[in-house]
Amino acid sequence: MKVGIPRALLYYRYGRFWEKFLTGLGAEVVVSRRTDKVLLQNGLGHVSSEVCLPIKIMAGHLEELAGQVDAIFLPRLLWLEDKLYACPKMIGIVDIARMMFDGRVPIVAPKIQGSLWLPHFRAGMELCHDPVRVVRALARAGRFLPVHDRVPDFPAGEKRVALIGHFYNLEDDFISRPMVDTFTEHGYRICTKDELPGSVLRSRQGFARKIRWVYERELYNAFRFLVDKVSGVCVIVSMGCGPDSLVAEFMREEAQQQDVPFLQLVIDEHSGTAGIVTRVEAFLELAERRRAAPRAA
Numbered sequence: 001m002k003v004g005i006p007r008a009l010l011y012y013r014y015g016r017f018w019e020k021f022l023t024g025l026g027a028e029v030v031v032s033r034r035t036d037k038v039l040l041q042n043g044l045g046h047v048s049s050e051v052c053l054p055i056k057i058m059a060g061h062l063e064e065l066a067g068q069v070d071a072i073f074l075p076r077l078l079w080l081e082d083k084l085y086a087c088p089k090m091i092g093i094v095d096i097a098r099m100m101f102d103g104r105v106p107i108v109a110p111k112i113q114g115s116l117w118l119p120h121f122r123a124g125m126e127l128c129h130d131p132v133r134v135v136r137a138l139a140r141a142g143r144f145l146p147v148h149d150r151v152p153d154f155p156a157g158e159k160r161v162a163l164i165g166h167f168y169n170l171e172d173d174f175i176s177r178p179m180v181d182t183f184t185e186h187g188y189r190i191c192t193k194d195e196l197p198g199s200v201l202r203s204r205q206g207f208a209r210k211i212r213w214v215y216e217r218e219l220y221n222a223f224r225f226l227v228d229k230v231s232g233v234c235v236i237v238s239m240g241c242g243p244d245s246l247v248a249e250f251m252r253e254e255a256q257q258q259d260v261p262f263l264q265l266v267i268d269e270h271s272g273t274a275g276i277v278t279r280v281e282a283f284l285e286l287a288e289r290r291r292a293a294p295r296a297a
């Protein structure tokens, strides 16, 4: 049986786990190709123009898999520990997929509420009906869940910027390449939330406690952790994303209070590379000045 996984959204956190799990069940796994303009264009017709870029990209990946596979594996994340919810658009992507395919392609959509294991076990049973094999496949795949438990080093004198954005934006080259390349060409190390340990990202200290969206809390905590270790903070916000724009405003305010250069890049399908590069270079000039200036006590 061929099972497709769209290379978008949660794939960038759980993709390896899913691939190993499905392979362990005996499925042939097909992951959609990397995002490109054509793939995005194919997705645009399936979703409202009002939704954020990552959802439009997901629609393109779903479209790409249709006709290639016997089923699509698309877990629906409702909430993780501490009852922190995914955003409504992410929760609703399974319904968008069902509307797109109108029954032509079965969607296997374990509903994640707190724990990963039971929903994945049930999904495994839908696909292979052998509980022993499902448990074994899950146990083996569990080794491929991302674990970050080490705080990275921040050597004195190093040129660093924080690039704050969702993993599905930063790890999709189609979205992040212009920023990443520009920072790298200027000799900056890029610090992201995905290199920080869970104890930092899950912190409930201060304003973080009030954020009830799971990935927005991670963004904010990463910002708080990194802001005094970098010469500037660049935040990627998806056009049409309420949670991103709200939390980014709090970050902007706190960065200004600490006199740290702050750049908010709002991205959608019309964002051109040249415009992004120009803004990042202007931001880096400020970051250079910040590096040259003595830090306030």
Ligand code: SF4
Residues within 6 Å of the ligand: 052, 053, 054, 055, 087, 088, 089, 090, 166, 238, 240, 241, 242, 243, 244
């Ligand atoms: S959090 Fe924002 S960017 Fe992410 S899926 Fe939801 S609306 Fe889109």
